[in-house]
Amino acid sequence: MKAVVLVGGEGTRMRPLTETIPKPLIPLMDRPSLDHVLDHLVRHGVHEVVMSSPYLESTFHGFIESRHGDPRITWITEEQPLGTGGAIVHALDHIDDAPFFALNGDILTDLDLSEMLRFHGSRGATATIALHHVDDARPFGLVPTDRSGRVQKFREKPGELIPGDINAGTYILDPGTLSEWPTGENISIERQIFPALIASGRPVYGFLADAYWLDLGTPQQYLQAHFDILENRVKGEHYRAPWVAEGASVDLRAHLGRWVAVGPGASVAAEATVEDSVLLPGASVAEGATVVSTILGPRARVGPGASVVDSVLAEEARLPAGMVLTGGQVSAGREAHPGDQPEAP
Numbered sequence: 001m002k003a004v005v006l007v008g009g010e011g012t013r014m015r016p017l018t019e020t021i022p023k024p025l026i027p028l029m030d031r032p033s034l035d036h037v038l039d040h041l042v043r044h045g046v047h048e049v050v051m052s053s054p055y056l057e058s059t060f061h062g063f064i065e066s067r068h069g070d071p072r073i074t075w076i077t078e079e080q081p082l083g084t085g086g087a088i089v090h091a092l093d094h095i096d097d098a099p100f101f102a103l104n105g106d107i108l109t110d111l112d113l114s115e116m117l118r119f120h121g122s123r124g125a126t127a128t129i130a131l132h133h134v135d136d137a138r139p140f141g142l143v144p145t146d147r148s149g150r151v152q153k154f155r156e157k158p159g160e161l162i163p164g165d166i167n168a169g170t171y172i173l174d175p176g177t178l179s180e181w182p183t184g185e186n187i188s189i190e191r192q193i194f195p196a197l198i199a200s201g202r203p204v205y206g207f208l209a210d211a212y213w214l215d216l217g218t219p220q221q222y223l224q225a226h227f228d229i230l231e232n233r234v235k236g237e238h239y240r241a242p243w244v245a246e247g248a249s250v251d252l253r254a255h256l257g258r259w260v261a262v263g264p265g266a267s268v269a270a271e272a273t274v275e276d277s278v279l280l281p282g283a284s285v286a287e288g289a290t291v292v293s294t295i296l297g298p299r300a301r302v303g304p305g306a307s308v309v310d311s312v313l314a315e316e317a318r319l320p321a322g323m324v325l326t327g328g329q330v331s332a333g334r335e336a337h338p339g340d341q342p343e344a345p
Contacts, residue, residue, distance in 0.1 A: 001046045001117075003071070003101035004091045005037060006084055007060070008053040011106075013218045016314035016331040017297050022056045023216070024105040025063055027280055029229060029239055029261055032063060033216055034105055040236065042070045044113035046101060050091040052078035085187035089178050097175060102189075104169035104215075108225045110235035111170060111211040120172040123149065123205045127177055127197055130170035131208040133163065140166035141190075145206040154195055165206065168213050177202060219295055219312050226278055227259045245281075254285075266296075269304075283313075286321070297332070 011023030018026070024034035038049060049071045053060060057077070064073050074094050082090055088102050099120060101113065111130055120128040129151065131143055142155040142164040158164075167190060177197060181187060197204050212234045216222050228234055230241035242260035244250055249267040257275035262268065266279040269287040276293045279285070283296035290307040300313040303321035310327045313319065317330035328340040 001044075001098070001100070002048045002050070002095055003041050003046045003103065004050045004088050004095070005034070005041075005103060005105045006087055007034065007051050007105040008055060008078055008081060008087055009106070010055045011217075014216075014222065016317070016329050017219075017295065017312060019332045020056075020315045021298075022053065022059055025059060026216075026222070027263055028108070028216070028222075028225060029237075029243060030245055030264070033108065033225075034063065035067075036108065036237070037103070037105055038067070038071055038073075040110070041101065041113070043236065044117075046071055046113075048072050048074065050074045050076060050094045051105070052076045052082075052087055052090060054078045054081055081186060082184070083186040083188050085178075085181065085189035085193045086183075086185055088173070088189060089181045089183055089185075089187060092175055092178060092183075095175050099172050099174050102171045102173055106216045107169050107213065108216055108228075108234065109168070109170070109211055109213045110237075111168070111209055111213065113170070116170070116207045116209070117172060119149075119207050120205070124203055125172070125205040126174045126202045127194065127204045128172040129194070129204065129206050130168040131165040131206040132168040132211070132213045133165050133208065135163045136161050137164040137166055138162075143167050143206055145208075149205045149207065151194070151198060151204045151206050153198060154190065165208055169215070222295065223276065223278060223293065226261050227276070230259055230261070248279075263298075300330075 007024045011018035014023050025032045047070050141157045144152045214225050229237045241258045242256045244262045245264040247264045248262045251270040253270040254268040255273045259276045260274050261278045263279055263281040265282040267284045271288045272285045274291045277291050279296045280298045282299035285291055285302045286304040288305045289302045292309045294308050294311045296313050297315040299316045302319045305322045306319045308319055308325045311325050313330045314332040316333045318335040325336055330336045330340055
């Protein structure tokens with residue numbers, strides 16, 4: 001079984017972290033989130049993966065070299081953004097005639113891919129879309145199906161708060177269904193390919209599963225993914241809360257809340273407090289500092305007595321001693337200053 005993993009986005013909602021790190025390579029607990037995606041595929045019989053990205057492409061090469069064993073990764077150059085559909089079409093030369101998975105590389109899920117594949121075969125589908133039920137479909141749009149699971153249409157994002165089934169970003173596709181689409185063009189699988197398949201009468205089905213699912217597209221969702229993993233809400237992910245990586249340093253007089261992840265080489269000094277936060281590798285929190293609901297990027301530093309709440313510090317960003325930052329963002333390599341503090345409404 002093969003898969004195309006979509007990793008080409010620029011991760012604008014995750015800035016400033018993604019100024020220097022592609023979103024799929026931002027660590028989730030002890031390794032890049034893309035590692036979790038690939039390991040999940042392997043558990044369901046996927047042994048070959050195709051990926052491409054025009055954004056910070058060189059950073060993926062080190063990641064690929066660090067992987068050993070399954071799945072085998074084929075990297076293809078994407079000279080310009082091709083969109084979700086264009087990237088899949090671009091990969092078809094590396095896919096055989098059998099159905100294959102295609103999925104977003106920034107999703108944390110324990111979806112039963114094996115059961116989804118059985119469903120795809122039993123329905124004689126040319127395309128199957130994983131669906132997830134949400135209480136508020138406004139950020140996503142809706143994918144209504146009939147009683148057999150056949151997709152009727154793709155609906156735009158509703159203006160009012162309503163529950164519904166949404167596209168969960170994992171697909172099974174028969175290669176022949178994409179053969180008519182041109183290579184090298186920017187194409188959306190959601191807005192172009194799937195509506196065209198439905199309109200032509202092709203059997204497109206929705207696979208609704210009661211699985212954990214979370215889009216890691218924003219700092220808040222990224223933090224929530226850590227909290228859910230620490231609470232054992234994601235099958236196959238097991239970490240003790242709070243989680244402190246081997247090689248990290250936490251002073252015995254520091255306070256760590258339950259929902260905290262401290263990455264390799266990170267440090268928390270005496271009398272410091274860290275709550276509901278993630279410290280990426282090499283980040284440091286100095287004596288007496290406070291970090292709450294915040295992401296500290298690789299080698300970011302919070303100075304003595306400083307306080308940072310609801311914020312994101314990118315790679316090697318710095319918060320000076322005694323400074324208070326709430327709801328701020330500090331770009332890679334910069335030192336925070338009062339202008340990073342959002343104005344009060």
